[in-house]
Each structure stands twice: as C-alpha cells, then as structure tokens.
Amino acid sequence: MNFKNTRQIYLFFFIALFLCNCQNKQGIDTSQIKLDLKIERFDQELSALKASDLTSEIPPLEKKYTPFYSDFIEGMVNAGSNSDTGYYANMRLILQNKDFNELKTEVSRTFKDMNQEEEALTNAFKRVKYFYPQKKIPQLISFFSGFAVQVPIGENYIGIGLDMFLGAQSKFYPALRPGIPQYISRRFTPENITPRVMETFVREDLFPEPRLQHNLLERMIYNGKVFYFMQTIMPDTPDSLLINYTSEQQQWAEKYESGIWGYFLENNLLYESDYMKIQKFLTEAPFTPGIGDGNQSAPKLALYSGWQIVKSYMERNPKISIPALMKDEDYQSILNKSHYKPK
Numbered sequence: 001m002n003f004k005n006t007r008q009i010y011l012f013f014f015i016a017l018f019l020c021n022c023q024n025k026q027g028i029d030t031s032q033i034k035l036d037l038k039i040e041r042f043d044q045e046l047s048a049l050k051a052s053d054l055t056s057e058i059p060p061l062e063k064k065y066t067p068f069y070s071d072f073i074e075g076m077v078n079a080g081s082n083s084d085t086g087y088y089a090n091m092r093l094i095l096q097n098k099d100f101n102e103l104k105t106e107v108s109r110t111f112k113d114m115n116q117e118e119e120a121l122t123n124a125f126k127r128v129k130y131f132y133p134q135k136k137i138p139q140l141i142s143f144f145s146g147f148a149v150q151v152p153i154g155e156n157y158i159g160i161g162l163d164m165f166l167g168a169q170s171k172f173y174p175a176l177r178p179g180i181p182q183y184i185s186r187r188f189t190p191e192n193i194t195p196r197v198m199e200t201f202v203r204e205d206l207f208p209e210p211r212l213q214h215n216l217l218e219r220m221i222y223n224g225k226v227f228y229f230m231q232t233i234m235p236d237t238p239d240s241l242l243i244n245y246t247s248e249q250q251q252w253a254e255k256y257e258s259g260i261w262g263y264f265l266e267n268n269l270l271y272e273s274d275y276m277k278i279q280k281f282l283t284e285a286p287f288t289p290g291i292g293d294g295n296q297s298a299p300k301l302a303l304y305s306g307w308q309i310v311k312s313y314m315e316r317n318p319k320i321s322i323p324a325l326m327k328d329e330d331y332q333s334i335l336n337k338s339h340y341k342p343k
Contacts, residue, residue, distance in 0.1 A: 028232075030126040037122040039114045039140045042068070043162055046143065047104045051092045058088070067155045068141050076145040076152070100146070103172065107144045107162045110190070114142065117160075120194040120234075127233035128206070131322050138201065147176060150188075151200045158197055164188045183286040187244055195241050198234060202226055207326055214273040216264070216302055219282060221331040224306030228314065232322060243307070244284075249298035256292070257308060258342040260301050263291065278302070313338035 042065055049057050062069045062082060073079045073087065077094060080087035094100055125137050138156055144163035152159040165188055166172065173185040203209070203226060213219055230242050240250035253260070264270055264281075272278050280289055281302035288297045298304065313334050314320065328334060 028127055028130050030130055033126045033129050035122055035126050039118055039142050042141050042143045051095045054088045054091055068157050071154050076148040103163055110166050111162050117193050124198050124233045151196050153200050153204045165190050165193050215271045216278045217270040218331045220302045220306030221334050223303040224310035227307040228310045245298055253298040253304045260305055261342050309338045309340045312340045
C-alpha cells in the first residue's frame with residue numbers, strides 16, 4: 001500500500017475520532033431547538049418618555065411590560081403605586097433629575113444594542129431546553145433603576161439592570177461605596193450579563209436551594225451542582241466568570257485546592273450546621289478570613305470545593321444524566337461516589 005495514502009487514511013481516522021470524542025464529551029445538540037429570544041429594551045422606552053406627555057405615554061408602556069412595570073415603579077425607583085395617578089408627578093421628577101439623565105446617557109452609550117448578549121443567552125437557554133424541553137423561558141427585560149438591583153426575577157421575567165453592568169471603571173461606581181464595595185462593583189461589566197442572568201435563573205427558577213439544608217456539605221454540593229449546570233449550559237465561559245472570581249482568585253483556588261479540602265476535613269467542618277461558623281466559606285467577600293497569607297485567598301471556598309466534588313462525581317459516573325444529578329439530594333452519596341481527593 002502507498003505510504004502516503006496510508007498516512008492520509010490514518011490522519012482522517014484520527015481527525016474523525018477527535019471530532020467524535022468532542023461531540024460525545026459535550027453531548028449537546030441544540031440545532032433542532034427553536035428559540036426566538038429577544039431582550040426587551042425597557043431602558044430605551046423609559047428614556048424616550050417625555051415628562052409632559054406621561055398620561056398618554058405610560059399606559060401602553062405599563063400594559064406592554066406587566067407585571068415588570070409595577071415591580072419597577074414601586075419596588076425599584078419608589079415612584080409610588082401605579083394604581084394611583086398621583087405617581088405621575090413622581091415620575092416627572094425622576095425623568096427630569098440630573099443624575100437620572102447622566103445615567104441614561106451612560107447606559108445608552110454602553111449598550112447601543114444587545115445583539116451579543118442575545119446570542120449568548122439564546123445559546124444558554126437552548127441548552128436549558130435540551131435538558132428540560134417543557135421549561136418556559138422567561139421574558140428578558142433590560143432597564144436601569146439607579147443601582148437598585150442587578151438581576152431581579154419576577155413573574156415570567158428576568159430583569160437586566162444595565163446600570164450595574166457598565167464596566168468596572170464606570171465613573172458611577174466609586175460613589176456607591178461602602179454600600180456596594182469595590183470587590184462587588186468590579187463585576188459590573190458587560191461580560192457578566194449572561195452568567196449572572198443564567199445564575200439567577202438556575203438558582204431562583206430551575207433549582208431553588210432546598211430549605212432542609214443544614215450542614216456545610218449539603219450547601220457545598222448544592223452550589224457545586226449549580227455551577228456544574230452553569231458550566232454545561234455555558235461551556236465557553238471561563239470558570240472564574242461563572243463563580244465570580246478574579247483571575248488571581250481562580251489561580252489561588254486551583255493552586256491550593258488540596259489544602260482547602262484538607263482545611264475543611266481537619267477542622268471537622270463538613271457536618272457543621274452552625275451557620276455562624278460556616279458562613280465565611282459561603283458568602284461574598286474580598287477573601288476568606290483565616291485562610292492564606294496576606295488576604296490573598298479566594299472567597300466562597302465551600303462553593304469552589306463543592307463544584308470540584310461534583311465535577312469529580314460526574315467524571316467517575318458518566319452514565320448519570322444532568323437531570324438526574326440536579327434532582328439528587330443525597331449529598332453524602334455524591335461525595336462518596338466522587339472519590340474526591342485533590343492532590
């Protein structure tokens with residue numbers, strides 16, 4: 001046989017095998033899933049309102065965005081109840097406010113369109129539909145509220161507070177401290193829109209945290225499943241963006257993964273149910289107090305470890321489906337079958 005032809009055959013074989021393995025590894029084909037997802041630009045429609053014409057312009061806006069509109073008016077900008085026409089006077093004050101108009105200009109300049117976000121969110125929600133075909137996808141509504149809330153979720157909608165995604169260097173954020181510290185506002189970037197929307201949807205709609213969770217292990221595994229699912233529906237998103245770490249924090253967690261796990265074991269923390277003793281491993285912070293040198297440690301270390309446990313579990317049990325994983329609340333069994341022993 002001709003060597004050249006043989007080499008080409010082998011090359012073709014290995015390429016085909018590689019592509020096959022990649023497809024099997026991902027195992028998700030969304031090409032047949034139809035999803036017409038659009039971000040409704042309430043922020044633009046709000047910006048277009050004329051203070052002199054509110055009685056004619058607000059009713060159709062209210063009708064279009066019910067029930068989000070009442071949540072926005074009453075809960076976010078505190079303009080009063082929209083059942084009382086007296087709130088029009090409050091809306092006029094808001095629309096004529098200097099700070100409101102500066103923020104409106106910045107939001108408009110930063111988000112001329114949201115095509116990129118629509119594409120990313122469409123891909124993520126298609127993957128949700130792959131696993132849960134009957135799941136209703138919420139309406140996505142962009143807005144700005146003077147930094148009241150970033151990603152609210154309500155009846156059949158998820159809001160995207162664009163004023164809290166302007167970019168870490170936005171001139172507005174330093175003025176928010178100490179109410180919103182820098183380690184939080186650094187995440188207020190456009191690239192965070194898709195992961196934060198999807199995290200809200202996963203945590204609040206798809207898989208709300210069980211009320212019966214008591215000890216650290218249960219909280220670790222629950223959060224680990226959340227991040228594993230997010231990674232599955234957003235496979236091209238860096239781990240650091242999914243868990244909201246800086247690149248340095250991500251590197252620190254990866255470097256000291258074994259030490260983190262050892263700390264939990266040595267201090268008998270896995271079955272600790274006193275929240276005051278375990279909250280520092282679960283909540284947002286610039287670092288984890290008492291771990292690492294010079295405040296360089298990553299925060300939320302229980303969430304990070306839980307994620308690694310779930311990864312190990314799924315790697316060792318490839319026949320388990322995503323829906324089966326997410327439904328399983330036998331956290332001890334997941335830990336046991338993960339054989340998690342970081343080196």
